[in-house]
Amino acid sequence: MTTDPFDRAVAxxxxxxxxxxxxxxxxxxxxxxxxxxxxxxxxxxVFVAVQALLFAIWLASSITDGFDHPWFIYPLLGWGIGLAAHYIAVRNCWRHQPKTGSDARVSYSGQ
Known part of the structure; x- marks a missing residue:
């Protein structure tokens, strides 16, 4: 450790x-x-809302015309894969957020 005040101030x-x-x-x-x-x-x-709407459309059309092939499954699976990929990408950010120690005092608002 140095005794020079300038060096201490710089450090x-x-x-x-x-x-x-x-x-x-x-x-x-x-x-x-x-x-x-x-x-x-x-x-x-949005995924849940749209899939519910597609299911309701399929159900309404199937009741009037007779039960047909469940076509709503295809957008459900396709979009579900995208939603799963989004979750995997975001999950890594959630894991690396500090929860303890001095870093936990830094809040989202920066205070």
Missing amino acids: RTVAENDDRRRQRRQRARLRRGAGQKKAFQIHAV
């Missing part, structure tokens, strides 16, 4: 800047994770 400034940079990266990671989680939730809600 303290460098440490503070490193800490600020780390906190800024942490806040950005939390915002990105929250945004991706919200996007996945919207995707899942």
Whole structure:
């Protein structure tokens, strides 16, 4: 450790800047994770709503014309694969968010 006041001030400034940079990266990671989680939730809600609508259309047309091939399964499976891929991509962001320690004090709002 040096006794020169200038060297101590420089070391303290460098440490503070490193800490600020780390906190800024942490806040950005939390915002990105929250945004991706919200996007996945919207995707899942729209998926369920559209699939329910397609099933209702198939059911209504099948009741009047006789039960036919369940064609609503094809968009269900195709879109379901996309939804599963979206979940897998977003899940990694959820896993890497800190939950304990000093990093847990950095909230989404940056306070």
